[in-house]
Amino acid sequence: MLIQDYSSEHLTARLRGEGIYLVTGAFTVHLRIDLPHLARELGTMYGAYRIEDPPGICDAHAHIARLGGVRGLLGPRVQAWADGERIFEPVPVVRAYTLLESLLNWAIATSDLAPMLVHSAVLERDGHALLLPAASGSGKSTLCAALVCRGWRLFSDEMAVFDLVSGELLPNPRPVSLKNRSIEVIRAFAPDAHLSPVYHGTPKGDIAYMRAPAQAVARANQSARPGLVIAPTYQAGANTTLAPLEKAQGFRLLTDNAVNYASLLRTGFDIMTDLVERSALYTLTYSDLDDAVERIGRLHAEVVAASESA
């Protein structure tokens, strides 16, 4: 069953009761929500996602509810729990959806889960994955959203997820978070993209989410081998420049952006060396989004052609 197959009332009731096992590609989160308006927002953004029914083994048990007690008197706010523990500071009710997204990110980033994680947007075309590793705030989500709007398959705008056994990238398509000026940039770049309302006044400024295309969600069980790594930097007024990166530099760059590389010991090292071995590595400086998307597409096509003739 997909979320969109449920009526709004049924979804709200179920989220309030036993909860749903929400499948977002590689991860399944047991989610309970006590706020009807948040249940409706979830329905809008996650309509194409599968609910595991009957439920099996999840990766985290998550719960969002209105804050009670003395702290609730300061104004209507909501609080998130994961695996029985309170996480994050409470947020005003109107920004509950941002808390939901943070909670789902948290469920993935906690070290308890098995895959190797690297801060990177991941997309796929012609069976070869493209990684855009960068720290948050460097504009990788904007570039990722633009590529998605030009037909790339979304894996993640935040986190590259590597299977520990196969070393392949696992999809985890979720709404792409756009901050501040990128919201208008993407609206202009792709007027048809479905964006959530803008949530004002978060610690990171204004945030809006771009819905993941249904086709990316439907194929979320299909992993891909890494092929191309491009570390992007947005620089106002810069010409689009793609420069190859030495393997050793690429290794350094990827480990710098890794979340749990060090604690994976030998396993992490093997996956990382394999990734660097088999990928073409570049840096990208850009200011013109159309041009950057076009150049990335061409480079990726060359890499795919080279790997297929090899």
Next chain:
Amino acid sequence: MEAARHRLISALLEPHGTLALDLREWDALLLAARERGLMGKLAARLADLGLFARTPHKAQRHLRAALIGVESSQTAVRYELNRVLRALGGLDVPIVLLKGAAYLLADLPPARGRFVGDLDLLVPRERISALERILTASGWAPAELDDYDQTYYRQWTHEIPPLQHPERETPIDIHHTIAPLTSRLHPDAEALLTASRLLADGRLRVLAPADMVLHSTIHLFNDEVGKPLRDLFDLHELLVHFTAETGFWDELLARAHLHGLGRPLYYMLRQVRTAIGTPIPQEVVAAAAAFAPPAPLDHVMSRLFAAHFRPRPGFTAPLPDRIAESALYVRAHWLRMPPGLLARHLAVKSVARIRERLAKAREEANP
């Protein structure tokens, strides 16, 4: 709730039983194991019996991650110890490993599948400042504490503020005895050192079996502990392991007398039997009963501890369990310091907490 307790403990004791679980039951089992810090232990038990590949695919992902996390933590602690020994050079100080580090270096059963977060060392009280001087001169630094916390550690506890190397994450706790100085317990620190056993490397030591069990016991029953069921399972494994040593049980009772730790020993033996089913000789149970508190208190304590060790699947513990937790928290502090000091400590701590809240509220108001 009963079913889940049964499931986590019996999965650890008889891992073959997990083969009959459906996915839903696995989900509950993994949640309980994760909440109680026993995921690595469960994974290790399954792996040791060759059952790993027969568990559901999704469960394997969690279990494998837990094993890697455990290995990673143990590697970090071994490495930290290696650095400490290197810094100390030939300094002639007996170094006794405590808790996780002791299980790990002495290769005791609790180490298998167990996360080891820090390096706990016991050294003679008069040598502690020499040790601290050398380590701080070699790059370790005290954890960032305010003045109150610094004073609190030095004057009133049984350890100095934790040291940490700026390049690594492993905290080092250096103790000179195994109970806070202010508590009503006064284990014989010299006897602990004298009876300690040299490890195969010829440098490091661990507490003698009976002392080790008693230390883990007071830590679990008189302190606030993050993972009570995990620590109780440590004790279960230690007891089962040391049973093979001739005279272990007599020694355990004798050392409990010597250190004045009969009451905690009584509580521990009772809980490990009821929660896990550890085999304990009848005559030891009978002898330990002499340390029991008066019947009404015994009844209350037994209820509180039972709630404390119960794995509870779900989001929040039921109210009675939360009340039990609060009661044990207050008790841990009560045992740790005399009433006047306790009042002062809690007052300072709550003022600090209020300040923190105010700062946070201000931050939220003006982002």
